[in-house]
Amino acid sequence: MLHWLPENISTYGHRIDGILQAIAWIVGVWFLLVEAVLFYFLIRYRRRPGVSATYQPGTKWRPLLWLLVPAILILGFDLGIDFMQGPVWTEIKQSLPQPDQTIRIKGRQFVWEFTHPGRDGRLDTADDILATNQLTVPINTKIQFELQSADVIHSLWIPNLRLKQDAVPGRTIPGWFEATKEGTFPVACAELCGSGHGVMKGEMRVLNAANYQKWLEEETKIGSR
């Protein structure tokens, strides 16, 4: 199943993939088991001349165990899934690590605006680099983002990072990621935001340290001209 997913390039992505995989196994086995029982009954107990049904209303405790025991097992698996996935959520969405860099991302009908800190590494200074639909980040760096929206709700969607977060007007929603592979990756919007929702796309470039420095220099030069 995981081979259908795009390549993971974030530090935490494999943990989401792991949860998907684990749930797939658990519910997959249950699903096949129950369907198998269903189809077995259909074949085994199809109407045949001379064979009549057995009266079994399932009102006593003993037959009811056929419902309750599997249900309790399912309860166990449910709690197992909860305990397994909880920490993954906490790592990704709840406990933000100390960032190496902070960027600001703003959704606007129908573009993504990325404000990168310039050479000083800080936002809201003169050397900030603003780019539309182009996010540029250094590899192996903990990036914290401040997600905002200028108008309606958008949703920042970077499949390769396993990152999705709604951008809500009036709020600044923090989040983080760390990319582990160089390259160019798609950025999209996952929340219906109007007629251009389907064309709201950008790209993320992950650069190694040297290339990132070079990019910074170039952008700063353009900026100061």
Place this chain on the structure above:
Amino acid sequence: MRPITKNGLKRRQKLDHAKESFWRRYVFSVDHKMIGKQYLITGLLMTLVGGFLAFSFRHQLAWPGESVPLIGPIGPDQYNAFVTMHGTIMVFWVAMPILLSGFGNFLLPLMVGAPDMAFPRLNGMSYWVFFLSTVVLIASFFVPGGAASGGWTSYPPLSAEPGYTGVFWGGHLWILAVALEFTSMLMGGINFLTTTISMRAKGMSFFRLPIFVWMINIASLLFLFSVGPLIAGALMLLADRLLGTGFYLPASGGDPLLFQHLFWFFGHPEVYVLLLPSLGILAEIFPVFSRKPLFGYKAIIYSTIVAGILSFLVWAHHQFISGIDPRLAAPFSVTTILISVPFAIMLFAFIATLWRGSIQFSTGMLFALGMIAEFMVGGVTGIFNGSSAADIYLHDTYFVVAHFHFTLFPVTFLGAFAGIYYWFPKMVGRFLNETWGKVHFWVTTLSFNVVFLPMFVMGLAGHQRRIFDPTLFDYLQKHQYLHVIATIGMMVMFAGQIPFVINFVVSLFRGRRADRNPWSAATLEWVAPSPPGHGNFDTELRVVRGPYEYSLPGQQKDWLGQTE
């Protein structure tokens, strides 16, 4: 209005028989059976609209930019409007009227042994308010700016400020239509509850009621309890649109997330309002065609109640990544995943009903079996979405679209077809053709999988929802062929409905005649004539046993009716 008394009823029956005009009988009817049929037919006709919209945007997804038969090429605005209206229509104008109002109205009084609903006039009014809502909704396609296009969830600010979509009247009418529809469903719900509480036949205790009656009542309660907050939310939305208030607009001090909470506090119970009647249909059909009592009658009822209560505690699973406090994910993830337990009990009870039965594959039974087999796919994939961590990836992708169609499609259509094939003899006194019914079943069920299984794969590949041209995204290219497969599957599925339509129309007039109880079923509706006349029953009813007494040991025939 008071519930009608015995004497009042006798008077009415006499009156009705004496001078009943065409209009009174077929149009402004107060007879629950006619009203049920009106809902059923209206719902089926609305399927044509909802289905045509699906056809149009699926055509666009498979072959972007190409002209769709009958309407030409579809642009992004139109795409959004079509998706919005498809979702709205399928949920509120197809599933709800068919399952809850259609079957509920026709069957509930018959099953509890009542001559009619407690408030027949309110019932008639409920249909006509519903009809009005339908007119308003359809009209919204034709106003300047077109129909609403903010998604069936209608999230503000997109839906609160006409400038964001360019849809002005369409959005107002959408809210008005939904409000009217809710009003009509509320009238229906009050009727179901009152009828069940106060008009049961002699001896019909609560624990002798068929499961379908329980399901309709629990669904009505869920609707009554959940709809209030949404109505408040919708009024604020309308005020934002019309009066320039800012309940949901941050610039005026409002909060967009408020609406999401109100919407989903209603929205999750609402999907059970669709699911429960359909499970009720299943519970009536399984015992009859396996000649066994329903396994664990009370376990099913208690599980349904528990699931109903839990359904009010899960709403934020739709909002994991919406910007709510991330600490809310844990509790809502737990409640969501827990809800699988009561449903598992119900499911196992249905399957256990088949155990050592004598199963006959009538068309109604086939559809019921198909429903349960397919619904399980929807059920287990819900666990992925319910896990907040996995949902980070899956939310708003085609995985979700596949998941909820695997729940809603079996519930809505397979459930409704099961009910139609099973109760058609009661409704019109004639059978539907079984052979064509089976063709209908196999084509519908198999092609359904072809339409929606590929969407799981597309979702896993990162395909977001509600985009009008997937070919614009490079990373979706390699899965474009799945869109083509899904769309062809849909065309086959739609073509598969032709035998049903012909079968339905021909059988209305030419079908084999059915007597009172053609399936040898034990519940009360089969005691009445087929079709039942005014006041439903021509015999004195005295209920002495539960609804599912099949294959009792030591009996000559393999069933005992509730009055025997």
